[in-house]
Amino acid sequence: GAVVSQHPSRVICKSGTSVKIECRSLDFQATTMFWYRQFPKQSLMLMATSNEGSKATYEQGVEKDKFLINHASLTLSTLTVTSAHPEDSSFYICSAFPGSTEAFFGQGTRLTVV
Amino acid sequence: RKEVEQDPGPFNVPEGATVAFNCTYSNSASQSFFWYRQDCRKEPKLLMSVYSSGNEDGRFTAQLNRASQYISLLIRDSKLSDSATYLCVVNTGNQFYFGTGTSLTVIP
Numbered sequence: 001g002a003v004v005s006q007h008p009s010r011v012i013c014k015s016g017t018s019v020k021i022e023c024r025s026l027d028f029q030a031t032t033m034f035w036y037r038q039f040p041k042q043s044l045m046l047m048a049t050s051n052e053g054s055k056a057t058y059e060q061g062v063e064k065d066k067f068l069i070n071h072a073s074l075t076l077s078t079l080t081v082t083s084a085h086p087e088d089s090s091f092y093i094c095s096a097f098p099g100s101t102e103a104f105f106g107q108g109t110r111l112t113v114v
Numbered sequence: 115r116k117e118v119e120q121d122p123g124p125f126n127v128p129e130g131a132t133v134a135f136n137c138t139y140s141n142s143a144s145q146s147f148f149w150y151r152q153d154c155r156k157e158p159k160l161l162m163s164v165y166s167s168g169n170e171d172g173r174f175t176a177q178l179n180r181a182s183q184y185i186s187l188l189i190r191d192s193k194l195s196d197s198a199t200y201l202c203v204v205n206t207g208n209q210f211y212f213g214t215g216t217s218l219t220v221i222p
Contacts, residue, residue: 034209034210036212042214043201043212043213043215044158044212046209046210046211049209091155093157093158095210097210102148102160102163103148103160103205105157105159106157107157108156108157110155
């Protein structure tokens with residue numbers, strides 16, 4: 001079946017540094033990928049929709065200059081958390097879907113900013 | 115109004131019990147419906163799709179009511195391993211919207 005791979009699974013960084021998270025579709029082409037954030041005991045919240053070859057679409061309240069999304073190929077989207085702060089510590093997860101079928105999720109990245 | 119509304123629970127049930135979750139969605143044009151399961155600190159994984167005619171997979175039964183815009187998940191003969199968060203997911207115009215998730219704990 002379709003697989004989405006996300007890397008790294010866990011990262012700890014210092015406040016003020018930037019962190020890049022990669023999301024790859026391994027056996028299908030994904031013109032659209034989605035990035036979510038999940039705080040403890042809360043639901044997945046859509047941050048942005050990543051579109052191959054064009055600008056990402058951000059949800060209301062998500063700073064596009066802080067969460068940079070690049071979708072340079074049909075199998076790779078990256079999310080860069082710039083100048084990370086402790087409040088950015090969260091579980092970030094990407095998903096993609098091959099057409100109109102179910103969504104497949106990456107393994108998630110647990111970001112801790114110290 | 116949220117795209118998808120779901121009772122967060124928690125539901126604490128004894129082993130062997132039957133438990134049901136409901137979820138409502140706001141957009142009548144929504145096309146596809148799913149139940150996902152999420153274990154602690156893991157990514158959500160598809161439990162089952164939900165079809166208009168209703169569908170069953172072992173102890174799990176999913177139903178869709180388009181007129182009332184809700185979907186349901188019934189779990190029979192609960193097992194300890196069923197303890198997880200169950201997410202209602204609705205596909206609308208190629209966007210996936212998630213409910214808050216319902217927490218289920220099955221108690222020995």
